[in-house]
Amino acid sequence: MKKTNTNKNFIIGLCMVSAVIVFALAGLVFTPFDPEEMDTASKLAAPSLKHLFGCDNFGRDILSRVQQGTRMTMLIGLSSTAIGAVIGTVLGAVMGYFGGLLDEFLMRIIDVLFAIPSILLALIFISLFGTGTFNVILALGFAIVPSFAKMVRTEFMKQREMDYVQAARLMGAGKARILFVHILPNVLPTLLNCILISLNNAVLAEAGMSFLGIGVQPPQASLGRMLSEAQGYLQTAPFCTIFPGIVMIIMLLGFGLMSEGGGMGHAFRRKSKD
Amino acid sequence: MKKRRLLASLLLMILLASTVALSGCSGDKENSSSSITIGIPQDIEDSLDPHDMLAAGTKEIFFNVYEGLYKADSDGNLVPAVASDVEIAEDGLTYTFTVREGVKFHNGNLVTAEDVKYSVEKFADIEGGAPSVAAFSNIESVEVTEDGKVAIKLAQPDSDFLTMLSTIEAAVIPADNADPDSNAIGTGPYKYVSRSPLENVKMERFDEYWGEAAHIEKVTFKICSNADTIAMELNGGSIDMFSRLTTAQMAELDMEKYNVLEGNMNLVQALYLNNDFEPFSDIRVRQALCYAVNRQEVLDFVSDGNGTIIGTSMIPAFGKYYDESLAELYPYDVNKAKELLAEAGYEDGFTFTITVPSNYQQHVDTAQVIAEQLKDINVTAEIQLVDWNTWLSETYTNRNYEATVIGVDAPQLTATAFLDRFVSTAGDNFVNYANADYDVAFANAMATTDEAQKVVYFKECETYLAEDAANVYIQDLPEFTALNKKYAGYEFYPMYVMDVSKIYIVETSGE
Numbered sequence: 048m049k050k051t052n053t054n055k056n057f058i059i060g061l062c063m064v065s066a067v068i069v070f071a072l073a074g075l076v077f078t079p080f081d082p083e084e085m086d087t088a089s090k091l092a093a094p095s096l097k098h099l100f101g102c103d104n105f106g107r108d109i110l111s112r113v114q115q116g117t118r119m120t121m122l123i124g125l126s127s128t129a130i131g132a133v134i135g136t137v138l139g140a141v142m143g144y145f146g147g148l149l150d151e152f153l154m155r156i157i158d159v160l161f162a163i164p165s166i167l168l169a170l171i172f173i174s175l176f177g178t179g180t181f182n183v184i185l186a187l188g189f190a191i192v193p194s195f196a197k198m199v200r201t202e203f204m205k206q207r208e209m210d211y212v213q214a215a216r217l218m219g220a221g222k223a224r225i226l227f228v229h230i231l232p233n234v235l236p237t238l239l240n241c242i243l244i245s246l247n248n249a250v251l252a253e254a255g256m257s258f259l260g261i262g263v264q265p266p267q268a269s270l271g272r273m274l275s276e277a278q279g280y281l282q283t284a285p286f287c288t289i290f291p292g293i294v295m296i297i298m299l300l301g302f303g304l305m306s307e308g309g310g311m312g313h314a315f316r317r318k319s320k321d
Numbered sequence: 322m323k324k325r326r327l328l329a330s331l332l333l334m335i336l337l338a339s340t341v342a343l344s345g346c347s348g349d350k351e352n353s354s355s356s357i358t359i360g361i362p363q364d365i366e367d368s369l370d371p372h373d374m375l376a377a378g379t380k381e382i383f384f385n386v387y388e389g390l391y392k393a394d395s396d397g398n399l400v401p402a403v404a405s406d407v408e409i410a411e412d413g414l415t416y417t418f419t420v421r422e423g424v425k426f427h428n429g430n431l432v433t434a435e436d437v438k439y440s441v442e443k444f445a446d447i448e449g450g451a452p453s454v455a456a457f458s459n460i461e462s463v464e465v466t467e468d469g470k471v472a473i474k475l476a477q478p479d480s481d482f483l484t485m486l487s488t489i490e491a492a493v494i495p496a497d498n499a500d501p502d503s504n505a506i507g508t509g510p511y512k513y514v515s516r517s518p519l520e521n522v523k524m525e526r527f528d529e530y531w532g533e534a535a536h537i538e539k540v541t542f543k544i545c546s547n548a549d550t551i552a553m554e555l556n557g558g559s560i561d562m563f564s565r566l567t568t569a570q571m572a573e574l575d576m577e578k579y580n581v582l583e584g585n586m587n588l589v590q591a592l593y594l595n596n597d598f599e600p601f602s603d604i605r606v607r608q609a610l611c612y613a614v615n616r617q618e619v620l621d622f623v624s625d626g627n628g629t630i631i632g633t634s635m636i637p638a639f640g641k642y643y644d645e646s647l648a649e650l651y652p653y654d655v656n657k658a659k660e661l662l663a664e665a666g667y668e669d670g671f672t673f674t675i676t677v678p679s680n681y682q683q684h685v686d687t688a689q690v691i692a693e694q695l696k697d698i699n700v701t702a703e704i705q706l707v708d709w710n711t712w713l714s715e716t717y718t719n720r721n722y723e724a725t726v727i728g729v730d731a732p733q734l735t736a737t738a739f740l741d742r743f744v745s746t747a748g749d750n751f752v753n754y755a756n757a758d759y760d761v762a763f764a765n766a767m768a769t770t771d772e773a774q775k776v777v778y779f780k781e782c783e784t785y786l787a788e789d790a791a792n793v794y795i796q797d798l799p800e801f802t803a804l805n806k807k808y809a810g811y812e813f814y815p816m817y818v819m820d821v822s823k824i825y826i827v828e829t830s831g832e
Contacts, residue, residue, distance in 0.1 A: 085693050087621045105622055105689065178705060260679030260706045265689050279569030279682070282552075 056308030063301030067294060071121055074114030082111040083266050091284045101286040103277065113290050116268035117298070123184055123269070124249040130188030131249075132242055135195020140226045142196065143203025154200075157193045165190035166252050173261050183262050187249050198241050202234040243306035247299055254295065270295045355826055356539035357808060359819070360551060360560035364519050364544050369505040371492035372444040373453060377817050380489045382542055384818035385524060385535075386427075387492035387507035390418050390437070391483050393734055397639055397815040399483055402532075403432055403493045403508055404471075413478030413770050418471045424531040426495045427512035434465045439496035441473060454490045456481070480770055481735045488733060510535040510822035519544055524821075536810070536825035555579065561805040564819060567682070568625050571801055580804050583627055584813030585797045587636050588728030589739065590684070592675065592691055592793035597753040598723045601673075605665040607790035611651035612658035613698045614691055614793050623686045627799035633783040634729070634739050636797050638815035642736040642779050647787040648794075658698045670699025673723045676716050679706040681727075683798060688726045691793075717751050728798060734816050736779045737767070743786060752792060759785040 074082075079099070086106035094101040100109035142150040160168065165187075172186035206212060207230070215229045231238075254271030256262035263269040265276075270291045277287035365379040371387045374380050392402035401407070405421035424432040445460040446452040459482075461474045475482065485491060498506050505513040510530045514523040522542040526535045543560055545551050552573035554560050566574075571581060592614070594601040601607055620628045629637050632647035662668060677688045685706065692702035702724070707715070716722040731738035741747055744763050745755035759782055766778035787794070804811055810825045 083693060085618075085622065085690060087618060090622065104686075105693075178707070260685075261708075264706060265685065265704050266692060279567065280572070283569070283572040 054308060056304045058308070060301045060304030060306075060308060063297050064305065067117060067298045067301065068121065070294070071114055071117040074111070074118055078108075078111035078114050080108035080111045082107060082115040082268055084108075091280065091287070093284070094286055100290040101284070103273075103287050104280060104284075109273075109287065109290055112268040112273060113270075113294055116270045116273050116291060117294050119180070119263055119267060119269040120250055120253055120271070120295075121298075123180065123187065123253045123263075124246050126184045127187035127249045127253075128191060128242055128245045130185070131191025131195055131245060132238070134188075135192045136199050136231075136238065138192070139196040139199025140203050140231070143200035144207050144222075144226055144230070146204070150200075153196075157196055160193040161197065165194070165248065166255060169252060169256065170261070173256070178261050178264055180263055180267065183253060183256060186256075187252055190252070191245050191249065194245070195241060198237060199234060202237050203230060206230045206233055240306050243302050247302040247306070250295070250298060250302070355537045356541070357537050357562065357821070357824060358541045358543050358560050359821070360545040360554060360563040361522075361542045362544075362548070362565075363546060365516065365522055365542075368502045369513065370501040371489050371494065371505075371507070372440075372501075374489060375453075381817055381819050382522065382524075382821075383489060383505070383507075383513075384509075385511040385540075385821050386505055386509045386513050387489050387494070388509050389486050389488065389491040389493060391487040393484075393487050393814065393816065395812040395814050395820070397734055399487055402487075403437070407483070413480070414475050416473045416475070416482065417466065418473070420469070420471065421531060424508055425529045426508055427506045427527055428495065428498075429529070430495060430497075432493060432495075432508060434469050434471050436496045437471045437493055438463050438465050440491075440493045441471070443494075444491055454485065454488070456485045457491070478770065480767070480775065481733070481737055484733055484735050511540060519546075533822075535822035537808075537821065540821050555803055555805075558805075561808060562803065562811070562824075564800070564802045566801040566803055568627075568801070571803070574803055578806060580806055580809070582802045582804060582811055582813070584800045584802065585629060585636065585638055586728065586730075586800045587638055587815055587817075588730050588798055589631065589634050589636060590687065590726070590728040590795045590798055591634075592688075592724055592726050592795065593729075593752050594724050594792050595720060595722055595753055596755070596791065597720075598673075600665065600667060600671055601724070603665045604789060605661045606667065607793075608651065609658040609661035609665070609698065610695070610700070610793050611790045612654045612661065613700070614694055614795070615653040616795055617653070618694070619687055619690050619795055622690050623683055624799050627801075628796040629799075630796050631794050633787040633794060634743065634792075635736065635779075635783050636731075636739070636815065638797075638813075639734075639736065639739075641776055642783075644780050644783050647783060650787050651790070655697050662698060662700075670701065672701040672703065674703045674705050676705050676707055676712065676722045676725045678709045678712040678727070680709050684726045684728065687795065691726070717749075720751050720753060726795075736775075740766075740779060740782050743782070743791065754786070754789070754791045756785055756789055759789075 084107065089098065089102045089106040091104055092098055092102040092106070098108050098110065100113060103109055103112065138153065142153050168190040169186040172189060173182060176182050212225060212229060215225050220229065253262055253269060254274065257269045257271030258275040260275065263272050265272065273291040274288060280287050361378060361382065363378050365382070366374060366376050371383060374383065388402045390402060390404035391399045394400050401421070403421055403424055404418040406419045408417040418437070420432060420434050420437055426432060441460065441463040444452060445457040447460065447462065452458055456479065459475050459477055459479055461476045464472045466472050492507055494501055495506050498504055508531070510527055510532070511524040512527045514525050516522045521544060524540045526538045528534065545554055545560065551563055551566070552570045555563060556575045556578065574581065592610070594607055596602060616630045620626055620630065630648050631637065632650050633644065635643050637643050662670065675688045675692065677685050679685060688704050692704055695702050716725050740763060742749045743754045744750065744760050762778050762781040762785065766775050766782065769775050769778065802811060807826060808824050809827050810823045812820060812823050814820060
């Protein structure tokens with residue numbers, strides 16, 4: 048009974064995320080208007096048949112901008128998570144499997160980094176290397192590394208004494224092979240869940256950074272950037288905030304439900320029952 | 322039990338009724354006695370000594386309390402205040418002031434030549450030490466002459482000296498005030514009453530003012546530090562007036578209750594170009610940008626069509642130095658812009674970065690509109706938002722930038738303050754503008770003591786800036802002040818002050 052429930056969560060989440068992805072990707076082929084084209088006549092125009100989501104304070108079509116912005120936000124979320132996951136997993140695997148002095152040394156660094164909130168890490172990175180989409184991706188990616196490394200390390204430490212690993216070692220398998228062919232697949236559920244949560248955090252962090260003006264640079268749209276630009280018109284033109292907000296909620300909720308329902312959902316449950 | 326409940330509810334009703342009635346009463350009372358509550362965005366400084374005031378927000382309201390020997394009026398002209406008259410010696414080194422008769426301090430004492438001497442010595446730090454305003458280190462000595470006048474001697478001639486004396490840092494204060502830091506005594510139309518930190522500052526009309534008396538008796542400056550609630554406070558009636566509202570805040574205002582007065586911020590907003598940066602080192606490229614920017618559209622987007630288009634580094638409020646015709650030197654003309662770019666060898670356009678401080682929404686918005694407009698001439702403007710301190714150090718001080726959108730103001734009411742930065746050797750010439758003719762014209766303006774001649778030279782400077790397209794000049798941003806319809810008479814000044822003395826209550830029938 049419970050199992051179907053968790054699966055249902057995963058499927059609902061998947062549907063939500065897919066819907067957002069389709070909506071954003073559609074923007075690659077077609078947007079109703081040029082997302083950067085300004086028009087004095089339709090400044091802060093309310094939603095209508097012509098402009099389904101209305102227009103912002105520059106007369107730019109909000110629907111087109113939400114499409115562009117969602118794509119940008121997703122691009123940043125996915126790329127930064129990819130960077131964080133790859134580096135974090137390799138680091139974590141090496142630390143967890145080999146242990147010893149290297150592990151001690153790296154672990155202390157990660158502990159220090161862990162003590163600093165990841166958004167703050169990203170802020171430091173931005174102030175060192177400057178703003179811009181590429182730098183935001185790098186900044187968020189590196190900010191995610193510690194959490195991945197820590198999670199994967201624990202899993203690898205658990206796995207390295209298992210019989211199948213011992214067997215592989217006796218068979219004379221290479222270290223890289225043991226790490227990434229034998230152990231990694233067994234860590235995958237944890238990893239997947241970690242990735243979903245990171246996606247969520249990265250999307251939120253991007254929005255936060257763009258909101259503060261240090262993320263995506265205007266006139267590029269991103270969901271956070273749009274929210275930030277619209278905040279002065281919250282009372283007079285609420286649609287400027289509502290539509291990017293709704294898309295962001297659907298996306299975040301989708302990732303959240305997926306991580307809750309899928310992958311580790313079962314693994315956690317099995318463990319807690321033991 | 323039941324009885325008690327009945328009694329309780331009865332008591333409650335009486336209480337409610339009386340509250341309503343009483344609050345109604347107090348409302349009426351406020352209407353009949355003359356008072357006004359003005360919102361200010363931040364608390365005043367700790368020290369009330371005018372000679373040490375630093376924050377613009379403090380000086381702005383203490384403009385009503387303190388006066389100098391001279392004072393600026395709302396057109397930017399200097400008029401005598403505590404002095405009734407001045408004689409300037411031929412060599413421009415000695416200024417002899419006649420102290421106006423019958424001017425009283427807020428403590429009731431008459432202003433004497435000794436008080437003036439004391440004040441000048443204090444703000445000029447004659448006993449050595451550095452005065453808070455650098456220009457005052459030029460004061461060599463101050464004497465009370467035999468016929469009761471005050472003679473100030475300068476080390477070097479300074480044609481802006483009278484203007485400097487009209488600032489609040491040169492206010493005349495009583496010599497016998499032992500504690501000017503907390504006991505604010507001046508000669509202005511209002512006297513300081515009290516302050517409550519982070520809450521309010523109270524002032525009262527000074528009935529023995531030498532000039533035209535203020536209309537309203539009691540003024541409360543209420544500190545409203547939360548920008549998001551200002552429109553609500555105005556609509557709810559807890560403040561009657563607020564200066565420098567944004568267009569977004571204005572959109573939330575209840576227009577039944579408020580008049581919105583439009584003035585100017587007295588800033589020169591422009592797309593400032595680093596004249597050393599390739600391709601901006603080519604005058605044709607700079608001119609092309611001027612032609613390609615549709616300034617009316619910028620105004621439409623950024624400030625709902627308000628604001629004043631300008632064409633050089635001078636504000637319209639500064640009437641006599643301002644040359645209106647320069648604003649029309651580069652009408653919006655995309656083809657002309659393309660031709661100029663082609664001439665300069667950039668027919669395919671180029672890419673540059675506009676650095677904008679992220680805390681100034683109006684500048685960020687302006688940059689976005691400009692970037693969009695420049696696409697028409699194949700020029701790609703990338704926008705980079707930076708925080709204010711980074712902007713100050715990297716862009717302004719180190720001049721490490723390509724272009725920036727900012728508003729430049731003048732610390733004093735002098736043409737010099739706007740134009741001296743474009744002299745090629747000036748330390749604050751952050752656009753790296755260099756034109757030998759400009760330097761000569763500016764030096765001529767500084768050297769002459771004849772006002773008419775000065776105006777001619779300054780206008781020559783402005784023309785060089787415009788014709789060289791030193792920057793893409795945009796506008797003097799509009800400033801909106803909301804004033805409850807009960808009041809009228811507020812006037813804007815070409816500097817950062819808030820003159821309460823001219824506000825009066827409109828006689829309204831009914832209500």
